[in-house]
Structures are given as structure tokens and as C-alpha cells.
Amino acid sequence: MKTPLTTSDTETDPRWAAVVARDPQADDQFVYAVKTTGVYCRPSSLARLPKPQNVVFFDTAQDAEAAGFRPSKRASRDQTEVLAQHAAKVAAACRQIETSEALPALNDLAHAAGLSPFHFHRVFKAATGLTPKGYAAAHRSRRVRERLTDGGSVTDALYEAGFNSNSRFYEAADQLLGMKPGDYRAAGQNNDIRFAVGQCSLGAILVAQSARGVCAILLGDDPHQLVCDLQDRFRRANLIGADREFEQLIAQVVGFIEAPAIGLELPLDVRGTAFQERVWKALREIPVGSTASYADIAQRIGAPKSMRAVAQACGANHLAVAIPCHRVVSSDGNLSGYRWGVERKRELLARESAVSD
Numbered sequence: 001m002k003t004p005l006t007t008s009d010t011e012t013d014p015r016w017a018a019v020v021a022r023d024p025q026a027d028d029q030f031v032y033a034v035k036t037t038g039v040y041c042r043p044s045s046l047a048r049l050p051k052p053q054n055v056v057f058f059d060t061a062q063d064a065e066a067a068g069f070r071p072s073k074r075a076s077r078d079q080t081e082v083l084a085q086h087a088a089k090v091a092a093a094c095r096q097i098e099t100s101e102a103l104p105a106l107n108d109l110a111h112a113a114g115l116s117p118f119h120f121h122r123v124f125k126a127a128t129g130l131t132p133k134g135y136a137a138a139h140r141s142r143r144v145r146e147r148l149t150d151g152g153s154v155t156d157a158l159y160e161a162g163f164n165s166n167s168r169f170y171e172a173a174d175q176l177l178g179m180k181p182g183d184y185r186a187a188g189q190n191n192d193i194r195f196a197v198g199q200c201s202l203g204a205i206l207v208a209q210s211a212r213g214v215c216a217i218l219l220g221d222d223p224h225q226l227v228c229d230l231q232d233r234f235r236r237a238n239l240i241g242a243d244r245e246f247e248q249l250i251a252q253v254v255g256f257i258e259a260p261a262i263g264l265e266l267p268l269d270v271r272g273t274a275f276q277e278r279v280w281k282a283l284r285e286i287p288v289g290s291t292a293s294y295a296d297i298a299q300r301i302g303a304p305k306s307m308r309a310v311a312q313a314c315g316a317n318h319l320a321v322a323i324p325c326h327r328v329v330s331s332d333g334n335l336s337g338y339r340w341g342v343e344r345k346r347e348l349l350a351r352e353s354a355v356s357d
Contacts, residue, residue, distance in 0.1 A: 015032070256321060
């Protein structure tokens with residue numbers, strides 16, 4: 001929405017004060033355009049300040065462009081520099097979180113980054129997809145899992161992950177691991193995993209569910225191989241074949257595969273590293289009928305140089321269609337790889353494209 005102002009109005013408007021101060025915290029609130037040059041800038045732009053009487057405020061960049069203004073070249077450079085600075089600040093904060101025995105206070109993280117707590121929280125979440133607290137929880141979860149998987153004791157795992165007491169660790173264990181820590185260390189021993197194998201138009205499908213939610217959706221040509229894959233993932237869990245009630249769940253997944261328009265709302269038991277979970281969260285935000293490149297996902301999670309790691313996270317996904325790694329393509333639009341076969345990926349995308357048309 002355009003807001004034309006007189007000179008006196010402009011100079012007394014708080015938005016003008018933000019422009020004069022080049023306040024980066026106002027960048028998400030409005031843009032200002034200059035009538036004499038035909039360009040618009042964000043408040044933090046380092047461009048030469050215009051005369052107040054030539055300024056027009058807009059709520060968004062889209063509004064400014066609709067009114068015939070274009071982004072200034074300096075504004076584009078400024079924004080690129082700001083994003084790079086934010087990425088560096090977030091990376092430093094991540095290192096601080098990962099190397100601290102306890103989660104640093106938000107104020108301390110923000111102070112180290114040179115930002116206000118509110119602005120830092122927003123920048124951190126935009127870059128990682130997680131709040132600082134959420135990132136710390138994901139990192140702690142990864143450290144616990146790695147230590148237990150390597151055969152370490154529960155006591156060693158809890159202290160190395162930053163818990164200073166057994167009680168706090170066991171209170172959080174279900175959220176971190178989806179089971180008791182001793183059971184996780186024993187590869188799921190004493191935990192029930194219900195599963196069923198069926199058929200859909202894409203071949204064989206296996207759906208498995210723990211007490212926390214769906215923990216595996218596997219596709220393939222050989223049903224027996226799918227069961228072997230599940231056994232490898234949960235080596236000592238109690239694998240229970242499907243009953244009639246559970247078969248309704250697999251029917252729901254098959255229904256989504258056949259008709260993506262119905263959606264797929266299921267509780268998921270997602271188990272991955274902090275990085276993988278950031279990638280998987282970004283994948284679930286890709287709308288049905290749309291695609292994103294590995295570079296796009298890397299940019300969204302604040303790790304623009306990590307395209308290969310993004311691809312590896314897609315390959316590590318055990319929840320086909322629920323975490324839609326089939327919607328990730330190469331930068332040139334090619335389908336590239338897919339854990340369950342490129343032809344299945346092509347068919348899934350074709351069905352979703354038909355839904356969105």
C-alpha cells in the first residue's frame with residue numbers, strides 16, 4: 001500500500017527515522033521509494049539519503065514494484081551482504097550452542113551476534129528453520145544418539161550431551177529418542193514396531209509405526225527386501241505384522257500416493273541428525289505440485305554451500321512421500337537421483353502437477 005507524504009509528514013514519520021538510522025530491524029516492515037529515481041530500497045540501505053519530499057513508503061517490495069518502482073542495484077548488493085552477515089552470525093551461534101555445556105541464554109547469543117534478542121531469534125529461525133532452543137534440542141538429540149549407537153553408556157551419553165542430572169535426561173529421553181535410552185542403545189529392543197506391506201501403483205510399499213508415529217514408509221519392487229530394510233533399521237525391536245486396524249494406515253498412505261490432493265496428515269517419528277531434520281522440515285514446506293532445487297533447500301536452511309549434504313539428507317530419508325524428497329530436483333530441472341527410483345519420482349511429480357493445474 002502506497003503512503004505519499006508531505007515533507008513535514010515524512011520527517012515526522014517514524015519510518016523516516018528508521019531510514020535515516022539505516023535500521024536493519026525495519027527491513028521486514030516496509031520499503032521506501034524515491035520518485036525522482038524510480039527505485040525503491042530497504043530501510044537499512046546504504047544508498048544516499050533522498051530528499052524527504054521525494055519519498056514514498058510501501059508496505060512491501062511487491063507493492064512498490066506494482067506502482068512502477070524497481071529495486072536499486074545498491075539495495076540488491078546490500079541485501080546480499082546482509083544475508084551473508086546473518087549467515088556468519090548464525091553459524092557462529094550454532095558453534096556456540098554446540099560447544100556449550102548448557103544452552104546459552106537468548107540474550108547472550110544475541111549480544112554475541114550484535115543483534116537485539118528479537119531480531120536475532122527471527123534471523124536464526126529464518127536461517128536454520130529452528131529456534132535457538134530447537135536447534136540446541138536437535139543437536140543434543142544427535143549427540144545422544146551417536147553416543148548410544150557407538151555403544152557408549154547411558155551415563156556417558158547424558159553428560160556428553162549437556163545434561164547435568166539423570167532426572168533431566170530421562171525426562172527428555174522420550175522426546176529425544178522416541179524410547180527409553182537403554183532401549184535405543186539396544187537398537188530398539190523392547191519396543192514394538194508395527195508394520196504392513198502392501199501394493200500400490202508404484203510397486204511394493206511398507207509402512208511402519210512406533211508408539212510416537214509413522215517411522216518408515218519404504219517403496220520398492222521386492223516386498224521381502226523392504227522388510228529386511230526395516231529390520232536393519234530397528235535391529236532389536238519387536239516387529240509386529242499388521243492387523244486389520246493397522247492396514248487402514250497403509251491404505252491412507254496408498255491413497256495419498258494415488259491421489260495427492262487428499263493430503264497426508266500423520267504423526268511422524270522422525271529420527272535424524274540436526275542437519276537432516278532441518279532439511280526434512282524444509283522439504284515438508286514445499287507445496288504439492290511444486291519443486292525446489294538442492295541449492296534452494298540449502299539456501300532456505302541457511303547453509304548455501306551444502307548442496308551435497310542436502311542431497312545426502314534426502315537420500316537418508318526413510319519416510320517416502322511423508323517427507324517429500326521427490327520434490328527436490330537439480331538446478332537445471334533434471335530429476336537427478338531418488339532413493340526409490342527416478343521413475344517413481346517422475347510419476348509422483350506428474351500426479352502432483354496434475355493436482356495443482
